[in-house]
Amino acid sequence: MSDGPLTDSTPVSSTPIIGVIGPPCSGKSTVARHLESLGGVWLNADEIAKSQLSEPDVIHELKSLFGDSIQMADGSLSRSRLADLVFGDDESSHTRLRQLEGVLHPRTRTILQSEIAKAKSDRRPFVILDVPLLLESDYRETCDEVWCLQVDPDRHQELLASRGWDAEELERRNARQWSWERKRLASTRVIPNNGTEEELRRLVESELASTLQSR
Numbered sequence: 001m002s003d004g005p006l007t008d009s010t011p012v013s014s015t016p017i018i019g020v021i022g023p024p025c026s027g028k029s030t031v032a033r034h035l036e037s038l039g040g041v042w043l044n045a046d047e048i049a050k051s052q053l054s055e056p057d058v059i060h061e062l063k064s065l066f067g068d069s070i071q072m073a074d075g076s077l078s079r080s081r082l083a084d085l086v087f088g089d090d091e092s093s094h095t096r097l098r099q100l101e102g103v104l105h106p107r108t109r110t111i112l113q114s115e116i117a118k119a120k121s122d123r124r125p126f127v128i129l130d131v132p133l134l135l136e137s138d139y140r141e142t143c144d145e146v147w148c149l150q151v152d153p154d155r156h157q158e159l160l161a162s163r164g165w166d167a168e169e170l171e172r173r174n175a176r177q178w179s180w181e182r183k184r185l186a187s188t189r190v191i192p193n194n195g196t197e198e199e200l201r202r203l204v205e206s207e208l209a210s211t212l213q214s215r
């Protein structure tokens with residue numbers, strides 16, 4: 001492990017951007033959280049997209065697209081109702097997912113780009129770009145490295161269970177993403193996550209050291 005995060009001597013251009021991708025519920029956020037504890041700036045696209053769902057103009061636009069039933073009594077949008085509308089395997093679900101992405105992705109991209117620019121100007125040691133659809137949304141060229149989580153099927157079932165997801169929930173989301181093989185081919189490192197969190201943390205530290213030393 002290098003002697004700690006890079007200091008202020010980090011030239012602006014050298015803030016490396018590490019993309020983290022992998023199947024749903026495979027450990028991306030766990031990896032990103034540990035990288036953040038090692039000095040990185042964690043940019044979480046899922047959380048940014050979720051935050052947009054409480055913006056009044058987004059609520060208005062999505063209600064006009066999908067109807068009032070997506071809004072709950074407290075005025076917020078129901079993510080589970082939205083998931084049921086967009087993650088089906090019929091053509092109308094595909095259309096609705098494209099409509100939802102059309103509302104959320106441009107906003108998410110603007111925020112991500114602004115946060116990346118800030119991290120560079122602040123000469124932060126590195127940025128973690130935690131974007132499930134990183135490749136599908138053309139962020140590959142933004143990254144200096146892309147780490148792809150790998151999880152064995154049995155282990156994946158355990159992680160899914162800890163989230164309360166069944167195989168069907170995983171499949172309906174997987175079906176709307178690139179295959180794991182295609183993601184691996186576009187990645188610079190594969191991060192197996194088939195052991196304990198401590199083993200994952202140790203692997204993350206050694207891969208980060210390798211990434212920073214190769215700069």
Ligand SMILES: CC(C)(COP(=O)(O)OP(=O)(O)OC[C@H]1O[C@@H](n2cnc3c(N)ncnc32)[C@H](O)[C@@H]1O)[C@@H](O)C(=O)NCCC(=O)NCCS
Pocket residue numbers: 023024025045046049050078079080082083086097100101104105131132133134173174176177
């Ligand atoms: C439909 C929504 C409201 C469901 O919310 P929910 O809390 O159930 O899921 P959450 O947002 O935490 O996503 C969990 C996982 O689902 C998968 N997923 C989410 N959106 C998509 C999508 N558009 N295409 C494929 N997979 C997706 C990802 O693996 C993600 O990590 C939400 O997924 C959403 O708004 N998706 C559209 C915006 C988007 O594309 N987000 C991904 C950021 S790259």
Ligand SMILES: Nc1ncnc2c1ncn2[C@@H]1O[C@H](COP(=O)(O)OP(=O)(O)OP(=O)(O)O)[C@@H](O)[C@H]1O
Pocket residue numbers: 022023024025026027028029030031046132159160162163193194195196197198200
């Ligand atoms: N090595 C591990 N040992 C035990 N639990 C783990 C391990 N890795 C991840 N988990 C747990 O599995 C669940 C999914 O992990 P995480 O949220 O990091 O996945 P994710 O890929 O970010 O999910 P999403 O697709 O929703 O973004 C979490 O409850 C997390 O605590």
